[in-house]
Amino acid sequence: MSGSDFLQLRPETAPGKGLTDWLADGLRAAVVTGRLQPGDRLPATRLLAGELGISRGVVVQAYERLVDEGLAGARTGSGTVVTGHGPAAAESRPAGDRRRTLAELRLPISAPDGIDLDLSPGVPDLSAFPRTAWLRAERAVLDRVTGADLGYGDPGGTPRLRSELVGWLARTRGVRAEADDVVICGGVAQGLALLAHVLRGEGRNAVAVEDPGSRGAWDQMAFWGLRPVGVPVDGDGMRVDDLIATGLDAAVLTPAHQFPTGVVLGPERRRALLSWAETRLVIEDDYDAEHRYDRAPVAALQGSAPERVAYLGSVSKSLAPGMRVGWLIAPRRMQTELLAAKHASDLGNSALPQLVLAELIASGDYERHLRAVRTRQRRRRDALLTGLRTHLPRARVTGVAAGLHLVALLPGDGDDTVLAERVAACGVQVHPLSWHRQRPGPPGLVLGYAAESPDRLIEAAARIGRVLSRPGP
Structure with missing residues (x-):
């Protein structure tokens, strides 16, 4: 892809403000309508900026927005490449095809051309990955692993990791669960997808989300068929009165450290939220619970209402997002459907990383x-x-x-x-x-x-x- 003709945009129609929105909308339309196909390489940012008469920074930001939306990915040596068909096409494909498309969209993302200081939120310090401790734990696991450990196991995860996680989360987050309540999944993203599948099966078509809130969570819910309805956030977190006014019966929150504002859900709001959830569901994304500096950790909501809260966590911010290891602890009434969806999705996560993580926790190396x-x-x-x-x-x-x-x-x-x-x-x-x-x-x-x-x-x-x-x- 060498020019801008595929965009069907005329430079003279560019608005005085909001150039990034204008260009991103044009790129998105090109993907959705099929003018751009998966595998197509987008023009170099300098070339496209010159043809459209706009700054290169606008093109960089528009490309980044497509990457954030899962429609493109940055590949070493190939620039920015289209990776998906877009929401319209995805909705017309069978559920199995949608799952494959989602997997294709989650490609490694690097900073755009010209960026040498990346302050994107949610990116951990990958240089801090505990290589020595991981290798030590891996050797310990391989010394005692059996053939049964490497076969098709429980789709909910290996018993040892589930057991270690229950103890770890009880000590550090106040979570109340038994090992069988845990579903090991491919990060929080898959946990949200599994929950969306079950909620859709129960007849729901919308879910409340924080506003401002996690764009990734909104996109996950929307992709799997649940319309995200924003509920305002203030200095005490999500405004529960506004949540009640939506008439919805499921909500996704980050109560311990709201994304992106960083506020904590206040005590009165916590009580009001749990009261609202008496016959409803709170989805608690505990996305960075390990990182606390100037205050004591705020306990997870799940510990106060295990049958009203679905709890999500992962090692993406503590070890590395590429590990793709997370956990979902949902009310027991949902577990049969969740395990069935997990089994149909991938038969279960890879066993060896689970066993190594369990060893890290048990040995104290994780802490x-x-x-x-x-x-x-x-x-x-x-x-x-x-x-x-x-x-x-x-x-x-x-x-x-x-x-x-x-x-x-x-x-x-x-x-x-x-x-x-x-x-x-x-x-x-x-x-x-x-x-x-x-x-x-x-x-x-x-x-x-x-x-x-x-x-x-x-x-x-x-x-x-x-x-x-x-x-x-």
Whole structure:
């Protein structure tokens, strides 16, 4: 793909503002209508920017948006490549084909061309993966593994990992469960897909989500047939009165560390939410429970209402997202259907990684790794905070007590997507807060700090400050 003809966009129709939306809509339409097919390589960002008469940063951000939506992926040596058919085509295919398409879309994503400082939220420090401890645990497992351990096992997961997780989650998160309640899955993404399948089977067609909230969770629910309905979030988390007003009976939340704002669901809201869930379902995404710096951990909701809460977690933020190991602990009334869906999906996760993770937990190496990572991430958070206070003093920073990202709320009422495009043009990748909203709200930037060193984070803050201190184009 060498030119812009496939877009059917005319440069003279480009809006004065919202260029990224304009271009992303054109790219998305080209995928959905079939003008772009899986495997097609998108034009180089500089080439497309020149043909359309727009900045290269706009093209970079539009490509990144397609990647975030699962319609494209960045491949080494191939640039940005179309990987999916788009929602319209996916809806017309049988369920089995939709599952295959979803697997195809989850390709490794690298930073766009020209980005040398990646502050995308949700990216952990992959250099911290505990290679030595993993190898030690793997040798211990291989010394005693049996043929039965390597056969087709329980689709819910290996008994040893389920048992170790139940103890670990009880100690660290207050989760109440037995080993048979755990379903090992391919990360939180698969857990959400399994829950969506069961909820659809029960006749539901919509689910409440936080607004602002996890765009990944919205996309998962939408892909599997549940319309995500945004419910406002404030300083105490999801507004339960507004949730009740939706009339829905299932909701996806991040109560211990709300994504992206970082707030904790307040005590009164927790009680109200659990009361609402008496005959309904809360889906609790405990996505970064291991990373706490300035406050005691907030216990999981699931421990207060095991029959009203489906609990999700993974090692994506503690070890690496490429491990694709997560867990789902759902109310027992749902477990038969969940296990049937898991079995039909993949017959169960790979046994060896499960056994190695169980060994890591049992030996104490997992906890030692987490302590080391928390120390490292605290230094990185502090460096980014220092940089923002120096170079972006008018920003109000939230979500600093936990997690792997923070939010810089910006003064005024500007378009944070345009601001993020300008920041990307100086080599720093960030997310505009509006990407994670369904309703309008104040501008902001979502900044991940786990994957960069302290000195590079200070440099990133300096670049952001210089860009935002200049008048926009």
